[in-house]
Amino acid sequence: MATTPQTLFEKIWNRHQVRPETSETPAVLYIDLHLVHEVTSPQAFTELRQRGLTVRRPGQTIATMDHSTPTTPRNAQGIIPVLDNQAQAQLTQLESNCRDFGIPLFALGSENQGIVHVIGPEQGLTQPGMTIVCGDSHTSTHGAFGALAFGIGTSEVGHVLATQCLLQSRPKTMEIRINGRLSKGVGAKDIILAIIAKIGVGGGTGYVLEYTGEAIRALSMEERMTVCNMSIEGGARAGLIAPDETTYEYIKNRPRAPQGAGWDAAVADWQTLVSDEGAVYDAVVELHADELAPMITYGTNPGMGIPITGHVPTADDMTDDSARAGLAKALAYMDLEPGQSLIGKKVDVVFIGSCTNSRISDLRLAAQVMQDRKVASGVRMMVVPGSQQVKKQAEAEGLDEIFKLAGAEWREAGCSMCIAMNGDQLKPGQYAVSTSNRNFEGRQGKGGRTFLASPLTAAATAIAGVICDPREILG
Amino acid sequence: MNKFIPYTARYAVLPMENVDTDQIIPARFLKTTDKVGLGDNLFSDWRYDSNGQPKPEFLLNKPFAKGVEVLVAGTNFGCGSSREHAPWALQGFGFKAVLSTYFADIFQNNSLKNGLLPIVISPETYQLLVASDAPNPGQATLSVDLASQMVTLPDGSTMWFPIEPFAKYCVLNGVDQLGFLANADSDISAYEQTHTTRVDTVGL
Numbered sequence: 001m002a003t004t005p006q007t008l009f010e011k012i013w014n015r016h017q018v019r020p021e022t023s024e025t026p027a028v029l030y031i032d033l034h035l036v037h038e039v040t041s042p043q044a045f046t047e048l049r050q051r052g053l054t055v056r057r058p059g060q061t062i063a064t065m066d067h068s069t070p071t072t073p074r075n076a077q078g079i080i081p082v083l084d085n086q087a088q089a090q091l092t093q094l095e096s097n098c099r100d101f102g103i104p105l106f107a108l109g110s111e112n113q114g115i116v117h118v119i120g121p122e123q124g125l126t127q128p129g130m131t132i133v134c135g136d137s138h139t140s141t142h143g144a145f146g147a148l149a150f151g152i153g154t155s156e157v158g159h160v161l162a163t164q165c166l167l168q169s170r171p172k173t174m175e176i177r178i179n180g181r182l183s184k185g186v187g188a189k190d191i192i193l194a195i196i197a198k199i200g201v202g203g204g205t206g207y208v209l210e211y212t213g214e215a216i217r218a219l220s221m222e223e224r225m226t227v228c229n230m231s232i233e234g235g236a237r238a239g240l241i242a243p244d245e246t247t248y249e250y251i252k253n254r255p256r257a258p259q260g261a262g263w264d265a266a267v268a269d270w271q272t273l274v275s276d277e278g279a280v281y282d283a284v285v286e287l288h289a290d291e292l293a294p295m296i297t298y299g300t301n302p303g304m305g306i307p308i309t310g311h312v313p314t315a316d317d318m319t320d321d322s323a324r325a326g327l328a329k330a331l332a333y334m335d336l337e338p339g340q341s342l343i344g345k346k347v348d349v350v351f352i353g354s355c356t357n358s359r360i361s362d363l364r365l366a367a368q369v370m371q372d373r374k375v376a377s378g379v380r381m382m383v384v385p386g387s388q389q390v391k392k393q394a395e396a397e398g399l400d401e402i403f404k405l406a407g408a409e410w411r412e413a414g415c416s417m418c419i420a421m422n423g424d425q426l427k428p429g430q431y432a433v434s435t436s437n438r439n440f441e442g443r444q445g446k447g448g449r450t451f452l453a454s455p456l457t458a459a460a461t462a463i464a465g466v467i468c469d470p471r472e473i474l475g
Numbered sequence: 476m477n478k479f480i481p482y483t484a485r486y487a488v489l490p491m492e493n494v495d496t497d498q499i500i501p502a503r504f505l506k507t508t509d510k511v512g513l514g515d516n517l518f519s520d521w522r523y524d525s526n527g528q529p530k531p532e533f534l535l536n537k538p539f540a541k542g543v544e545v546l547v548a549g550t551n552f553g554c555g556s557s558r559e560h561a562p563w564a565l566q567g568f569g570f571k572a573v574l575s576t577y578f579a580d581i582f583q584n585n586s587l588k589n590g591l592l593p594i595v596i597s598p599e600t601y602q603l604l605v606a607s608d609a610p611n612p613g614q615a616t617l618s619v620d621l622a623s624q625m626v627t628l629p630d631g632s633t634m635w636f637p638i639e640p641f642a643k644y645c646v647l648n649g650v651d652q653l654g655f656l657a658n659a660d661s662d663i664s665a666y667e668q669t670h671t672t673r674v675d676t677v678g679l
Binding site for chain 2: 025087136326
């Protein structure tokens, strides 16, 4: 029987419809995995208690502590002290909520704790074809495995806890095809910053992105996660990459991956999760990897990005008055001049971490640059592993020693200075090169100024003390 | 959530594009475990100086901002994080609706769950609202009727706005979506009988 070619998104969507969309009601979409953290869940649990509801599928739910947790060193008892009473109250509440509702929890400092989007893949919980949600917009990260994964609000966290379902209208699809191969010193972070610079921060609104093409196929799983992670910064709730041998290899033998005969059945199923030949997307965008350089942002949203060798735009580069006003406001906040180069700009802080770039391969890249070098005087460099497991692995490889010898801070796992709600933050007026995902005003601390870039660019900048093209250091 | 009642209200204009949720409510205020009090910190970094004193030049600190119930803002309002604290903060201040040419997806969803109406307007309507406000800021009024999906503009003209039928039904009747989902229980159970979920977090 001839069937209509389907995109990967359509295949996953169709599998998870408990009830299809009608003209009157959205689809009831089944959720395979729900990730929970301390900041966006308390009010949802309160709602459940008020209504006398239980958690429908605790075994499809996992909680961790990451956003408001300190990343400061452990005390003599091996405990990470929480000095902020409000954060402590939030963490205590997550503990009691998980206990009362039977949800497994990776508590602060425990061996599997970490950033919610690092631990899912690490444990083998994130698998192709799944629907995955979390009260966090960077849930799009898990799309790297060919899972439909997106961020939800707290009301919807309550919906999923209680019913394992969400009411959803079907989004449109956009193919983002990256042809060719990346050149040396250019990586996944540069790809996604270039995409967002091209489509704009609202360009993906209403769409699920599917990243395809030779350059995407060549990426490792962790690099694919970096790309999918920032789909939301282009306005798209989800980004997908079809699974392949790279995906299976990454998942195999992880603690919660399918085992034995279950593994073979899973792989056979995952192999069907590709967009069919001739499948139609609602929109298509193309980029050429060969033309990409290391990227850096100059402004106050992630779409304000340029090649590191380029110049800050001027009013003449903008298409309308509103965009000109936006540029002027951003440059005033950043205290930068139109048309200037960013190379050589002095920075105060370098942050390596966040759900975008805190995995072992990110730390290896940074360590490769830092080895036998020193952080420039006057620069504070923080390296924050994405999880306790990443931290353990990095220490086994001696990466922590490379960072510490260079003069960087080696810290406990968490979101840290990406969201600046745990005490790790910029001071007003400070400049940071950050491997995180948002350069909004005040995002990394009130009055702080953020340049988003790759781990290579961040590490090279830490050594130079000024914004630096990593290709200069890599040689 | 209360039933929607049509209203006429004064509006305030925030003529900026891409207002992100970190501006609406900075992350440091997300350490709360309930929804109350967030309105005091709405647009905190734009609204208060480093000593916590209101900046007189910011929109919401102007005398006319007291009692204003509608916010008109530039395109792509609410981009960034999934924090539902953003609509809670807007409602906490007293806003019932936000009008923009474009809303970020998650913000729009979160707002509708709480009865805060994200009303999509054309660029021309946006310009009209900005122009009507300019001579006497915060004094022009508009009316919102959800049943007919109409906004009456300061010049008396009316404009239809789109809203998803189910969200409209919920906001209009003060019904929340969790009740609807809970009623789908038998369908969910039937689905679970045949659906393969290869995940088990218990015992991790």
